[in-house]
Amino acid sequence: MEVKSLSRFKNIHLFIDFDGTIATPDSLYFLCQRFADRKWRQIEDKMEKGEIDEREGLQQEFDWLHITQEEALRAIDNGVTLDPYFPDFVRWCQERGLKVTIVSGGFLSFIKRFLRRYGLDHLHIKANRVKIEEKKWRIIPSPGRKDCHKCNNCKTYDVEKAKARGEAIIYIGDGHTDRCPAAVADVVFAKDKLKQYCQKEKLKFYEFSNFGDVMTTLASLLPKGKKP
Ligand SMILES: [Mg+2]
Numbered sequence: 001m002e003v004k005s006l007s008r009f010k011n012i013h014l015f016i017d018f019d020g021t022i023a024t025p026d027s028l029y030f031l032c033q034r035f036a037d038r039k040w041r042q043i044e045d046k047m048e049k050g051e052i053d054e055r056e057g058l059q060q061e062f063d064w065l066h067i068t069q070e071e072a073l074r075a076i077d078n079g080v081t082l083d084p085y086f087p088d089f090v091r092w093c094q095e096r097g098l099k100v101t102i103v104s105g106g107f108l109s110f111i112k113r114f115l116r117r118y119g120l121d122h123l124h125i126k127a128n129r130v131k132i133e134e135k136k137w138r139i140i141p142s143p144g145r146k147d148c149h150k151c152n153n154c155k156t157y158d159v160e161k162a163k164a165r166g167e168a169i170i171y172i173g174d175g176h177t178d179r180c181p182a183a184v185a186d187v188v189f190a191k192d193k194l195k196q197y198c199q200k201e202k203l204k205f206y207e208f209s210n211f212g213d214v215m216t217t218l219a220s221l222l223p224k225g226k227k228p
Helices: 003-007 027-035 039-048 054-063 069-079 086-095 108-116 155-164 176-184 192-201 211-221
Strands: 012-017 099-107 124-133 136-140 168-173 187-190
Touching: 012 155, 012 176, 027 039, 027 054, 027 069, 027 099, 039 054, 054 136, 069 108, 086 099, 086 211, 099 108, 099 155, 108 124, 155 168, 155 176, 168 176, 176 187, 176 192, 187 192, 187 211
Parallel strands: 012 099, 012 168, 099 124, 168 187
Antiparallel strands: 124 136
16 A cells, blocks of 8 residues: 555554564463463464364463463563564654554453553553453453454454544554454554465565564655654
8 A cells, every 4th residue: 555545544543463563472372382281282273274263262272271360470571572662653653643552362451561561551452351260261252243253352343443434554463363454454564474374365565573664664654744
């Protein structure tokens, strides 16, 4: 998509994946890799191949994780880091009136807590909710589209609502739950598995490694009025 086509939109809305995109490594992978029975990997492979839905697979993976919330939070505090360019990127978006929503298959309370460390917990976040009792993890069902129940937290549900309001959609992500929303976005920034998917499906995308890259490319795409 070129500058001209973004110019016709009054509002530009960025939808950004969290795990592996804003924070690395992916916090759910990190917890499962470190603490779950290795059977979680088989479930992950099935989800990636589309043999089971994310809604079903996520719960199955966390059935193999037997740690408390405190243990999980401590591990994330010590092992997951924020893209160093992300705080400046958020400020840059705010200065230009660009809306930002984080959409995630991760857990809302964990993401908020993580972002609070960087003063970024004011951001709008749509993510999964989880109830943890002792060492039992239960994913709470999220509302979503009536015609598709694949993902518990449907990212496309939120993207389509913004599209229906006439907003331009910029999607930034890295993984398999980003494929569906990326396919309906106006501009896509992709890395890792989402990049491979876009290449395979011949979807146009901009490659990125960090939010410094996204800022540079996006600056060249924005209509002039969005640059103070
Ligand atoms: Mg991700």
